[in-house]
Amino acid sequence: MQKLNELESLYTKGRISRREFMRRAVIAGMAMAVAPTFFPKGARAAEGPKRGGRLRVGMGGASTTDTLSPAVLTDMMMQTLVYGQLGNSLMEIDNAGQAVPELASSIESSADASTWLIRLRKGVTFHNGKTMTADDVIHSINIHRGKSSTSAAKPIVKPIQSIVKEDAYTLRIELATPNADFPYILTDYHLVIVPEGSDGTDGVFTGAYRLKSFEPGVRSLTVRNPDYFREDRGWFDEVETIGINDINARTNALKTGQVDLINRCELKTLRFLERMPNIQLVKQNGYRHYTFVMRTDTAPYSDNNVRMALKHAVDRQQLVDAVFRGYAVVGNDHPISTGNRYHAGDLPQRVYDADKAKYYLKKAGMDRLKVDFHTADAAFLGAVDAGILFRESAARAGIDVNVVREPNDGYWSNVWTKKPFCACFWGGRVTEDMMFSTAYAENAAWNDSKWKHRRFNELLVTARGELDEVKRKAQYGEMQRLVRDEGGVIVPVFGTDIAAASQKIGFDTPAVNWELDGFRAAQRWWFKS
Amino acid sequence: MTRVMTWFIKNPIFKMVGQRLAIGLGTLLVISGLIFVGVEALPGDLAEAVLGQNALPETVAAFRAELKLDLPAHTRYFTWLGEVMQGELGNSLASGKPISELIGWRFKNTLFLAGTTALVAIPLALILGMLAALYRDTWLDRCLSISTLAAISFPEFFVAYILITLLSVKFALFPSISSITRDMPLMVKLHTITLPCVTLTLVVLAHMMRMTRAAIINVLDLPFIEMARLKGISKWRIIFNHALPNALAPIINVIALNLAYLVVGVVVVEVVFVYPGLGQLLVDSVSKRDLPVVQASGLIFAVTYVGLNLTADVLAMMSNPRLRHPQ
Numbered sequence: 131m132q133k134l135n136e137l138e139s140l141y142t143k144g145r146i147s148r149r150e151f152m153r154r155a156v157i158a159g160m161a162m163a164v165a166p167t168f169f170p171k172g173a174r175a176a177e178g179p180k181r182g183g184r185l186r187v188g189m190g191g192a193s194t195t196d197t198l199s200p201a202v203l204t205d206m207m208m209q210t211l212v213y214g215q216l217g218n219s220l221m222e223i224d225n226a227g228q229a230v231p232e233l234a235s236s237i238e239s240s241a242d243a244s245t246w247l248i249r250l251r252k253g254v255t256f257h258n259g260k261t262m263t264a265d266d267v268i269h270s271i272n273i274h275r276g277k278s279s280t281s282a283a284k285p286i287v288k289p290i291q292s293i294v295k296e297d298a299y300t301l302r303i304e305l306a307t308p309n310a311d312f313p314y315i316l317t318d319y320h321l322v323i324v325p326e327g328s329d330g331t332d333g334v335f336t337g338a339y340r341l342k343s344f345e346p347g348v349r350s351l352t353v354r355n356p357d358y359f360r361e362d363r364g365w366f367d368e369v370e371t372i373g374i375n376d377i378n379a380r381t382n383a384l385k386t387g388q389v390d391l392i393n394r395c396e397l398k399t400l401r402f403l404e405r406m407p408n409i410q411l412v413k414q415n416g417y418r419h420y421t422f423v424m425r426t427d428t429a430p431y432s433d434n435n436v437r438m439a440l441k442h443a444v445d446r447q448q449l450v451d452a453v454f455r456g457y458a459v460v461g462n463d464h465p466i467s468t469g470n471r472y473h474a475g476d477l478p479q480r481v482y483d484a485d486k487a488k489y490y491l492k493k494a495g496m497d498r499l500k501v502d503f504h505t506a507d508a509a510f511l512g513a514v515d516a517g518i519l520f521r522e523s524a525a526r527a528g529i530d531v532n533v534v535r536e537p538n539d540g541y542w543s544n545v546w547t548k549k550p551f552c553a554c555f556w557g558g559r560v561t562e563d564m565m566f567s568t569a570y571a572e573n574a575a576w577n578d579s580k581w582k583h584r585r586f587n588e589l590l591v592t593a594r595g596e597l598d599e600v601k602r603k604a605q606y607g608e609m610q611r612l613v614r615d616e617g618g619v620i621v622p623v624f625g626t627d628i629a630a631a632s633q634k635i636g637f638d639t640p641a642v643n644w645e646l647d648g649f650r651a652a653q654r655w656w657f658k659s
Numbered sequence: 660m661t662r663v664m665t666w667f668i669k670n671p672i673f674k675m676v677g678q679r680l681a682i683g684l685g686t687l688l689v690i691s692g693l694i695f696v697g698v699e700a701l702p703g704d705l706a707e708a709v710l711g712q713n714a715l716p717e718t719v720a721a722f723r724a725e726l727k728l729d730l731p732a733h734t735r736y737f738t739w740l741g742e743v744m745q746g747e748l749g750n751s752l753a754s755g756k757p758i759s760e761l762i763g764w765r766f767k768n769t770l771f772l773a774g775t776t777a778l779v780a781i782p783l784a785l786i787l788g789m790l791a792a793l794y795r796d797t798w799l800d801r802c803l804s805i806s807t808l809a810a811i812s813f814p815e816f817f818v819a820y821i822l823i824t825l826l827s828v829k830f831a832l833f834p835s836i837s838s839i840t841r842d843m844p845l846m847v848k849l850h851t852i853t854l855p856c857v858t859l860t861l862v863v864l865a866h867m868m869r870m871t872r873a874a875i876i877n878v879l880d881l882p883f884i885e886m887a888r889l890k891g892i893s894k895w896r897i898i899f900n901h902a903l904p905n906a907l908a909p910i911i912n913v914i915a916l917n918l919a920y921l922v923v924g925v926v927v928v929e930v931v932f933v934y935p936g937l938g939q940l941l942v943d944s945v946s947k948r949d950l951p952v953v954q955a956s957g958l959i960f961a962v963t964y965v966g967l968n969l970t971a972d973v974l975a976m977m978s979n980p981r982l983r984h985p986q
Contacts, residue, residue: 195709374836379930544703
């Protein structure tokens with residue numbers, strides 16, 4: 131019977147065909163034992179959400195230095211706790227990648243997309259019983275603004291020029307420059323709403339669960355908020371999050387049933403985990419991507435021919451297969467993922483081509499090229515291996531890539547943006563504008579390739595204020611092409627977020643903006659009966 | 660009264676304790692300086708570590724100003740030292756919580772795991788060591804030597820994974836993660852920490868057992884044991900009443916070293932079993948450059964070492980009649 135369960139699990143996961151399933155079952159002499167309901171008619175019957183149970187999450191990305199302050203939220207444990215269980219933002223990203231109102235009830239812009247009128251949902255109460263009004267919202271956004279703010283979200287709210295309270299449930303926000311994506315900015319996980327005067331560290335928010343206990347880096351326990359303003363969220367009675375940073379410990383905890391859900395699975399052993407009958411994998415092709423950054427203000431990378439040569443010397447498919455074991459998607463040298471709204475699917479896919487690399491090298495007036503590539507696993511897990519593979523594929527194109535392994539500790543302050551050619555990762559952004567303005571605009575602090583392209587920067591401003599969808603798509607399409615063909619960043623791979631859960635857990639198509647259904651598995655998922 | 664005083668001063672044990680405590684304080688001062696210099700020498704500071712890739716220059720500057728990280732290093736060190744002298748450990752820079760609160764529970768957990776392991780490992784090591792000495796060069800002796808040395812030769816995490824695979828994944832006897840909570844009953848707690856406890860026992864057993872064996876064998880070769888043997892005293896009585904008391908000093912020292920290791924050196928085991936001890940706090944604090952927490956944990960570890968070594972010396976002296984009754 132164990133064997134049959136395994137077969138059934140393989141079939142449900144789509145790893146074997148129905149024909150293959152029957153063949154193997156017959157060989158094993160078990161065909162008669164297959165339940166008649168196992169092969170559903172048409173699509174798998176959707177099982178609706180159900181209340182109850184305690185969800186236990188084994189969470190990687192916890193630290194004893196964690197705090198509940200929305201201005202910090204460094205890693206998964208706090209992001210899923212504060213944004214996923216305890217709190218809400220004005221807007222949220224649904225599983226179609228659209229910004230929809232959450233604590234706001236409606237949002238509308240002026241014709242030039244520079245003034246936004248936000249109406250708040252009425253009757254929302256904080257966990258301490260206080261009713262949420264415009265004052266709380268203004269306070270919550272102002273935490274991240276101002277000169278003395280130490281918030282990581284400071285650059286996100288920078289475009290906000292003023293926030294005016296119209297009445298208790300309405301606010302008007304003026305932006306310094308027009309931005310059609312402003313509703314998307316309000317979905318940011320730092321911008322959760324706290325009561326006026328609070329910094330969030332007492333755990334009082336508006337969310338689906340109330341904080342019962344919290345031990346930084348170790349464990350948090352939340353219980354369902356009976357006064358939550360949404361009926362269709364928060365299905366569990368309690369949610370226990372256990373910080374488990376060791377990937378093997380996390381996997382074992384799931385295997386032995388000590389937790390129901392883990393994040394960030396190990397790719398090397400994933401096929402064994404996938405084969406276990408009572409475990410399901412949750413895969414999300416999100417915005418996260420891994421990059422090789424060249425500083426375009428430094429020779430030889432200041433020559434676009436050199437950059438193009440290097441771009442053609444990366445074997446993307448090999449990286450996907452070898453470093454990411456197939457759980458990744460090849461990139462096209464721009465940071466916009468297939469999950470984004472204006473992804474340019476019509477751009478031809480860049481592939482490994484030693485001849486083209488040589489051609490561009492010649493165009494740059496070189497026979498051979500020798501570069502130092504700085505990398506460390508701090509950039510992303512597998513970045514050192516990726517560097518080695520890059521060296522091999524580049525060697526065949528006449529480029530000598532010297533892989534310099536840097537210490538993990540302090541990588542972001544000492545290597546990234548300092549060394550002319552290094553590995554990096556981006557969590558990605560939900561909108562094209564946020565991604566480009568953060569890392570490709572000429573005056574952006576994180577423009578790690580120091581790329582300055584006039585046409586690109588003009589388009590960036592135009593597209594930001596453009597409310598016409600068709601024009602916008604064309605503009606962002608052109609920008610993706612510019613980054614791809616003239617930019618200073620190689621984007622070989624988009625990552626796949628992989629979580630693993632017990633089969634008892636049910637969920638809809640997950641939102642891909644962040645790991646674990648946009649950090650919100652605890653709110654959106656449920657236990658099947 | 661004066662006689663009592665002079666007895667105290669003249670008594671070598673008290674004299675030694677006094678001296679060692681004074682030296683210990685000096686050691687702590689030096690250690691705090693070394694830790695400070697060490698963490699300062701690491702690249703980056705708390706602001707950059709916490710903000711990570713998101714570190715904008717102006718945010719970092721605001722962060723530093725708020726936490727007074729922009730003051731010169733020596734000023735910060737002496738401010739900290741002054742506060743510690745008054746018994747004030749200060750607040751964590753990263754979370755703003757009082758350090759005593761952060762460390763208290765975790766230190767208790769560390770002591771709980773170390774204590775439980777010691778209660779299992781020390782008697783076991785002594786008994787096995789005596790058995791090995793008694794049946795020297797027999798198959799029992801060899802088996803014990805080979806198996807304990809094998810256990811100590813593997814890295815801790817490897818032993819831990821083997822135990823998890825066998826006792827947790829294969830046969831669901833014990834939980835694979837030992838996430839204990841504040842309100843757990845003692846029996847549940849003990850069940851939860853079984854696997855880390857066994858792992859650590861395997862790691863420390865060989866050292867103590869081998870030392871017991873060697874020390875006893877050493878004594879067994881002395882003339883007075885031969886005398887006892889000739890008198891016809893039973894083997895066990897010779898070992899227990901005559902050999903062991905004379906072999907105690909080195910054994911006590913090794914036990915103290917291993918106890919200290921159980922308190923300060925088990926971070927790998929903590930990570931593998933997700934045990935909320937002090938080691939994990941120290942590692943996290945170093946990676947975030949949370950200096951006051953690193954200092955406080957470092958001092959606790961140093962106190963543990965100094966204290967246990969002192970205890971070992973005192974006990975070793977007390978086990979020696981010549982030192983116990985000075986002229």
